Amino acid sequence: xxxxxxxxxxxxxxxxxxxxxxxxxxxxxxxxxxxxxxxxxxxxxxxxxxxxxxxxxxxxxxxxxxxxxxxxxxxxxxxxxxxxxxxxxxxxxxxxxxxxxxxxxxxxxxxxxxxxxxxxxxxxxxxxxxxxxxxxxxxxxxxxxxxxxxxxxxxxxxxxxxxxxxxxxxxxxxxxxxxxxxxxxxxxxxxxxxxxxxxxxxxxxxxxxxxxxxxxxxxxxxxxxxxxxxxxxxxxxxxxxxxxxxxxxxxxxxxxxxxxxxxxxxxxxxxxxxxxxxxxxxxxxxxxxxxxxxxxxxxxxxxxxxxxxxxxxxxxxxxxxxxxxxxxxxxxxxxxxxxxxxxxxxxxxxxxxxxxxxxxxxxxxxxxxxxxxxxxxxxxxxxxxxxxxxxxxxxxxxxxxxxxxxxxxxxxxxxxxxxxxxxxxxxxxxx
Numbered sequence: 001x002x003x004x005x006x007x008x009x010x011x012x013x014x015x016x017x018x019x020x021x022x023x024x025x026x027x028x029x030x031x032x033x034x035x036x037x038x039x040x041x042x043x044x045x046x047x048x049x050x051x052x053x054x055x056x057x058x059x060x061x062x063x064x065x066x067x068x069x070x071x072x073x074x075x076x077x078x079x080x081x082x083x084x085x086x087x088x089x090x091x092x093x094x095x096x097x098x099x100x101x102x103x104x105x106x107x108x109x110x111x112x113x114x115x116x117x118x119x120x121x122x123x124x125x126x127x128x129x130x131x132x133x134x135x136x137x138x139x140x141x142x143x144x145x146x147x148x149x150x151x152x153x154x155x156x157x158x159x160x161x162x163x164x165x166x167x168x169x170x171x172x173x174x175x176x177x178x179x180x181x182x183x184x185x186x187x188x189x190x191x192x193x194x195x196x197x198x199x200x201x202x203x204x205x206x207x208x209x210x211x212x213x214x215x216x217x218x219x220x221x222x223x224x225x226x227x228x229x230x231x232x233x234x235x236x237x238x239x240x241x242x243x244x245x246x247x248x249x250x251x252x253x254x255x256x257x258x259x260x261x262x263x264x265x266x267x268x269x270x271x272x273x274x275x276x277x278x279x280x281x282x283x284x285x286x287x288x289x290x291x292x293x294x295x296x297x298x299x300x301x302x303x304x305x306x307x308x309x310x311x312x313x314x315x316x317x318x319x320x321x322x323x324x325x326x327x328x329x330x331x332x333x334x335x336x337x338x339x340x341x342x343x344x345x346x347x348x349x350x351x352x353x354x355x356x357x358x359x360x361x362x363x364x365x366x367x368x369x370x371x372x373x374x375x376x377x378x379x380x381x382x383x384x385x386x387x388x389x390x391x392x393x394x395x396x397x398x399x400x401x402x403x404x405x406x407x408x409x410x411x412x413x414x415x416x417x418x419x420x421x422x423x424x425x426x427x428x429x430x431x
Contacts, residue, residue, distance in 0.1 A: 291336060355387050370400060
């Protein structure tokens with residue numbers, strides 16, 4: 001027997017029991033009852049029959065022998081509750097399906113957006129790999145690239161000025177550079193020339209080390225050590241003291257310049273080449289004074305008339321004198337050059353002599369090692385007190401600063417009230 005059959009039998013027994021009770025009641029009650037009572041009983045029986053057909057009667061009511069009106073009400077409530085529960089369950093199932101569909105659609109959209117974001121990034125990485133800009137190389141190579149970028153940026157700022165010009169060493173090189181100048185800008189040409197000179201110097205050093213025997217290598221080291229000693233004496237003495245020293249021992253001055261040549265060969269560029277290139281574009285009737293000329297290479301490589309001064313005369317072009325007291329007349333020179341020659345403890349005297357010698361609106365050109373300046377702007381402000389105004393500066397070169405000043409006024413009186421000009425001494429390392 002199944003459970004449904006058992007329930008049906010129980011319901012049938014209860015119905016029969018209820019019918020028997022009603023018959024007994026009818027017998028006991030009077031025959032003169034109103035028709036209203038009979039109608040009510042018929043309604044009750046109809047409800048019971050409906051419950052019998054639905055089979056939703058609970059257990060605590062089935063076990064009871066008598067079914068009252070309250071029990072019938074409870075049965076109807078239970079039936080309605082069951083129907084409502086079924087409807088609510090169906091609604092929940094529909095809602096869950098809709099939510100699942102919405103989430104699936106969102107996931108699809110997110111995947112598509114992620115793909116669209118990843119595709120350009122992948123293309124960018126491919127482009128970066130092709131250009132070689134991804135940082136997979138060593139830190140040294142990355143630093144070199146960053147330095148070259150800084151140099152080019154600073155070069156572009158100063159290309160408008162006439163003083164920044166590509167270095168020309170020979171006429172044949174000039175002809176080649178003139179043909180290439182149409183294709184490439186000036187800053188790229190300068191960078192290529194700098195790299196070429198550096199590579200040449202490195203190749204020369206390697207060849208020298210391979211060719212020279214041990215004795216000559218030792219002599220080279222001795223010359224370098226003597227050069228460092230002489231360099232320190234020049235920085236720590238006044239111009240008059242160093243002039244006396246080299247007069248007593250002129251061979252030491254020659255040794256100093258030999259060591260200086262070795263240092264220039266190791267540099268990536270020679271600052272004198274920049275000054276030569278800038279003066280070549282100036283008028284031919286200009287008069288130039290080269291303070292601390294060395295071997296007077298400036299006078300040998302330009303057409304303008306030049307006065308070359310140094311502590312000792314190495315050749316015919318050089319005139320021996322103290323740079324704080326030159327034999328030139330006042331207001332007689334268009335350009336004064338200090339190329340790595342601001343050496344000594346009386347730098348203010350050199351600048352005052354340059355002010356005396358220069359004409360009004362004359363140009364003072366300074367090229368110095370960048371490590372000598374603590375703050376380059378402080379140095380520029382000091383020269384304002386000495387009657388000069390900064391018109392141009394190039395701080396982008398490796399190792400060196402290039403500065404141009406214009407003479408604004410003559411400084412003849414109140415020299416003692418002028419501030420001191422001091423620079424750090426450049427001490428060359430042992431190699």
